[in-house]
Amino acid sequence: MSAVNSLVDHLFRHESGRITAALTRALGARNLALAEEATQEALIRAMQTWPFRGIPSEPAAWLHRAARNYARDQLRRLSSWQTKEPAVQQFLAAQGPGAAAEPGIDDTLAMMLLCCHPAISADSRAALTLKTVSGFSTREIASAFLTAEETVAQRIVRAKRFIRDEGLQLELPEGAELAARIDSVCEVLYLLFNEGYFASHGVDALGRDLCEEAVRLLQCVLATGHTTPDRWALAALFHLHLARFEARRNDGGQLLGFDQIQSATYDQTQLRLADGALREAMRAELPSAWHVEAAIASAHCESRRDWRHILTLYDALLQLKPSPLIRLNRAVALFGAERRSEALAELNALENAEGLRDYSLLPATQARLHEEAGNMDEARRAYQRALACAMSDPAREFIERRFAKTIS
Amino acid sequence: MNDFLLILHDSAIDSPFAKLSPEEMQSVIARYGQWAGQMAGQGRLKGGHKLEDGTAIQMSGQTVTDGPFPETKEVVGGYFVISAASYDEAVELASTCPHIDFGRIEVRRIEPTM
Numbered sequence: 001m002s003a004v005n006s007l008v009d010h011l012f013r014h015e016s017g018r019i020t021a022a023l024t025r026a027l028g029a030r031n032l033a034l035a036e037e038a039t040q041e042a043l044i045r046a047m048q049t050w051p052f053r054g055i056p057s058e059p060a061a062w063l064h065r066a067a068r069n070y071a072r073d074q075l076r077r078l079s080s081w082q083t084k085e086p087a088v089q090q091f092l093a094a095q096g097p098g099a100a101a102e103p104g105i106d107d108t109l110a111m112m113l114l115c116c117h118p119a120i121s122a123d124s125r126a127a128l129t130l131k132t133v134s135g136f137s138t139r140e141i142a143s144a145f146l147t148a149e150e151t152v153a154q155r156i157v158r159a160k161r162f163i164r165d166e167g168l169q170l171e172l173p174e175g176a177e178l179a180a181r182i183d184s185v186c187e188v189l190y191l192l193f194n195e196g197y198f199a200s201h202g203v204d205a206l207g208r209d210l211c212e213e214a215v216r217l218l219q220c221v222l223a224t225g226h227t228t229p230d231r232w233a234l235a236a237l238f239h240l241h242l243a244r245f246e247a248r249r250n251d252g253g254q255l256l257g258f259d260q261i262q263s264a265t266y267d268q269t270q271l272r273l274a275d276g277a278l279r280e281a282m283r284a285e286l287p288s289a290w291h292v293e294a295a296i297a298s299a300h301c302e303s304r305r306d307w308r309h310i311l312t313l314y315d316a317l318l319q320l321k322p323s324p325l326i327r328l329n330r331a332v333a334l335f336g337a338e339r340r341s342e343a344l345a346e347l348n349a350l351e352n353a354e355g356l357r358d359y360s361l362l363p364a365t366q367a368r369l370h371e372e373a374g375n376m377d378e379a380r381r382a383y384q385r386a387l388a389c390a391m392s393d394p395a396r397e398f399i400e401r402r403f404a405k406t407i408s
Numbered sequence: 409m410n411d412f413l414l415i416l417h418d419s420a421i422d423s424p425f426a427k428l429s430p431e432e433m434q435s436v437i438a439r440y441g442q443w444a445g446q447m448a449g450q451g452r453l454k455g456g457h458k459l460e461d462g463t464a465i466q467m468s469g470q471t472v473t474d475g476p477f478p479e480t481k482e483v484v485g486g487y488f489v490i491s492a493a494s495y496d497e498a499v500e501l502a503s504t505c506p507h508i509d510f511g512r513i514e515v516r517r518i519e520p521t522m
Binding site: 006007010011012013015016040043044046047048049050051052053054055135136137139140 | 418423425428431432434437438440444456485486507
């Protein structure tokens with residue numbers, strides 16, 4: 001019995017993605033379900049064995065081996081079409097340690113390309129990526145996305161059926177197609193990060209996990225050498241947001257208002273990482289939306305916010321990516337730049353915008369700005385509208401706290 | 409001090425482990441490790457093994473029955489041997505083992521040799 005030696009944080013989560021990717025690469029995308037089952041069995045096996053004999057010296061390799069053995073046993077039991085495929089026969093013929101390649105970074109990239117395939121419906125891509133590449137459970141995904149577990153499960157099932165029916169392959173295409181497919185992955189990572197950062201407000205650890213997972217997967221993309229200035233800009237954006245992650249709450253875990261966040265509490269490591277990424281991003285000929293968003297995040301990190309500068313950046317962003325959410329954020333900058341009535345009028349106009357209905361941030365922003373402008377009746381009404389929307393517990397607690405202030 | 413055998417029973421069907429996410433599985437392993445480490449640190453841990461799944465042959469007289477047995481709802485997953493001053497203390501220690509969240513623990517005193 002070995003002494004207590006502990007596992008690296010998130011080892012199971014990360015390895016489960018790697019193992020599934022390596023097995024799927026070996027067996028073909030049509031055997032994705034078997035690869036996932038084998039991975040799951042390996043993890044369960046570890047749970048049943050390690051408590052007695054201790055953690056093996058190379059836990060990742062142990063898991064990989066256990067999954068491979070399980071897959072091999074299962075395949076041998078089947079005498080159908082499945083074992084006749086050349087890839088499967090090759091897999092079965094390979095014996096002993098070192099017979100199969102260790103899980104590699106290219107496997108993970110190929111798996112991300114598959115999960116973020118443009119033909120898979122947009123709302124399924126993020127869930128499938130988290131499940132298959134990142135080893136999140138449907139419950140964890142649902143909780144991070146503030147959605148019902150059933151909805152997430154359905155999206156994943158639908159996406160997998162689509163992969164099978166359409167015969168999508170686990171592959172690394174070349175040239176322009178590869179670039180386009182990686183861009184599709186980056187869009188999903190951007191979405192994942194935003195969910196983690198804004199939807200859950202990172203108070204339960206899951207929000208932070210989601211953000212860090214998006215960063216890890218983006219680093220994985222960049223590490224394969226497929227870098228572009230735009231992707232570096234996305235990395236910079238992630239690190240700049242993460243720098244302010246903890247600073248957004250007080251010691252009791254309560255969310256702080258925009259004006260209460262102290263720049264002294266920013267995470268210096270993240271700021272340094274952002275600097276490095278920004279230097280690479282600067283090689284772009286034309287700034288992308290991610291460049292502008294990184295510039296905005298960077299401006300928010302300054303100890304004195306220059307709202308006029310931020311407003312200019314939002315104007316540019318709106319040109320590149322017209323969306324009601326960006327208009328909402330721009331309205332805050334308008335207000336900060338002392339164009340208050342314009343800001344409030346813009347927020348009113350957004351009430352009918354597609355995609356912002358039942359979105360708590362719109363009434364919450366209206367309430368905050370009305371409060372600032374001294375229109376307490378308006379502020380109260382807007383807070384009530386905000387409280388009628390779905391939101392995370394910390395966000396609700398924050399709004400309730402502000403609402404109570406307008407009454408007293 | 410006496411030695412006690414902790415027999416860890418698992419549910420043979422519907423393992424609660426199957427529903428856990430990888431992250432949760434890792435935290436469960438950490439809990440077992442912590443518990444075993446604690447027992448070892450106090451000099452109480454005398455041994456423990458996982459029993460192999462699958463074959464379980466039962467013999468009595470001339471009859472040999474080959475398992476696994478579909479009618480059994482539980483299987484013995486493994487065991488620990490720990491030392492404790494009394495039966496009560498052994499039960500107390502067993503109740504801190506994370507296994508009680510996932511299965512059943514049977515506590516038996518090993519009769520001391522005279």
